[in-house]
Amino acid sequence: MTNPTLYGKARAYTALRAELRRGIAPWTGLAVALTVLVPLWGKASQWQGSWGETQSQLHSASALLAGPLVAAASCWQGGREHRRRTDELLSSAPRSRLTQATMAATPIVLWAAAGYLVALAVAFAATAPYTGAGSPSFSLVATDLGFLLSIGLVGFVVGRLVRWRLIAPVLAVCAYVGLGFPNYLDSEAQFLNPAQQVDLEGAVPVWWYAPVLVAWTGGIAAAVLLAYAAKRRYLAVVPLALSIAAGTVVVHTGADLFRNDPAAARMVCSKAGPGTPQICVNTYDAPVLPQMSEALAGVFSRLEAVPGAPVRYVDSRFGTKDGEAALSHVTRGWGLTRNRLTDPHQYASNTALGLVNRDCPADSHGKSRKEAERVDRTDDAVRSWLAGEDSVWYPDSRHLSRLKAMPDADRKVWLGRFLATRKSCTPSEVPVL
Known part of the structure; x- marks a missing residue:
């Protein structure tokens, strides 16, 4: 006799694998890689040879440009059932609403992460031959990935809730404005912005930078997803509380999220000779x-x-x-x-x-x-x-x-x-x- 639980998991895995191979998900990964690499390559002379400047440029491009793109793609994915008029059919499926939403959103965010990692590998390979010291900060890589995953989940829920066909491009524009505007504020709250411009030339993030920033953005995304799809929606309070706690730490710390890089304080001298x-x-x-x-x-x-x-x-x-x-x-x-x-x-x-x-x-x-x-x-x-x-x-x-x-x-x-x-x-x- 076939185990229904194992059969359900096998069907879910098959459905996820199919979603990963078709639709807009693979194109989203390609679009993210190009969206990050094209503007980055236009400024190659400014960052090649410096890990800090390379990651500063990567961070700005991935958050300010790729972030709205991922939000729009996920939003379009979320509205797929509305456009196909299969809402009622979807509601009769045996899987829970949360499982359905997660399975539908996962291909977009995974391909977006893959596109970012491809751009990251290309940029690192381009700058590595010219670096004199230091190393890339994987804390910033984790926060960039966490943000792309988070904004993808939020965009998906917006697509499920709003039936307007133009909501995806409108959401992208709103995300771009919302991520860019805080850069002009003179407040410690600007560090809550995932697209906050960072200067890593001579500076490195503190060791707990990645967990706190991922908790801030990921907590919001998890709360939105649970509030929309969970059977017990009150559970959304847990990730929301975690996000608020992480945001409080970020605002309280402010510019001290970054410390001086010891490598920038060390001198290297040439050999002196006659004259x-x-x-x-x-x-x-x-x-x-x-x-x-x-x-x-x-x-x-x-x-x-x-x-x-x-x-x-x-x-x-x-x-x-x-x-x-x-x-x-x-x-x-x-x-x-x-x-x-x-x-x-x-x-x-x-x-x-x-x-x-x-x-x-x-x-x-x-x-x-x-x-x-x-x-x-x-x-x-x-x-x-x-x-x-x-x-x-x-x-x-x-x-x-x-x-x-x-x-x-x-x-x-x-x-x-x-x-x-x-x-x-x-x-x-x-x-x-």
Whole structure:
């Protein structure tokens, strides 16, 4: 004699397998993968080489773009029986309403998750060859997956309840607006938004980030599903209470959901040699050290044997001490693309500018505008000479010509005197060129 329970489970498994292979579910997975990858690939130069920036871009695309798409697809799936006029037939089926709803919604959310994971694998494979340190945060992966599953279940219930044929695209638009608007709020409640923009460049989520965020979004989805389909609808109070508790923790914690990444605080330095100062950057930019050294070779050679010349150049984010100078800061997608300096000459020029920049208040030169202009022209002449270029700000400057015309020994002595005053805001202390 056949066991009815086992027979029912076999039928349910067969129905689920059929749903996974047909209808809009497989197309939803493909659409999610493309929706995430296409805009992501258009900004590849900004995130390749940084795990943090890669996941920040992935998070924004999956939540703000793929989220409304999954909601619309699930909503369309939920309204399938209305369109086919099979509502009464469905109600006569032996399976419970909750089982029917879960079986119908599962293919959409599973394919959506699969599409996200494909996009994740492609993005990780694209950025892995260029990373210098750190690792991807799987907490953010779990929260993104949890959100896609949650919004899929909510969209399905909306499709079951609302018989309007245009509800799916309207729901997608509403979801997009609802997910994007909180990003402009100045409140700790913005961290409740699954599409909240996160900056993981130098930061990582706290260890309990994923469980709390998944409880927040998943609790809402479970409550909606139980309230719609469960025989004992009051059970929806349990996941709703869990969601409220998790949301309270998120709001109370706020920006402290993320902590500083230890890898961003560690320095990696090149080897110092005769006439070649050390270059120190954080571990993320370590693969770019050889290029930085090559770009700054001209600056180093011009400062060789100059008294008071920096013995080490440090990433500006670390600050500088005596005997050190700040490196020009480059950001991925602008001055740095796939671990290549986009403009090495500009990088050297900006580093030279940082070396001579006095950072003085506007009124520090006193009433003598003539002396102030002399100092500005002198600083510009030194920067231009170090970078091996003509003056950009004072094309007719005679100061640069004088510096170039000096005998090498005299120029080294004068540069030593100049560097001794590079932090001074008193014009009279700056040597005349």
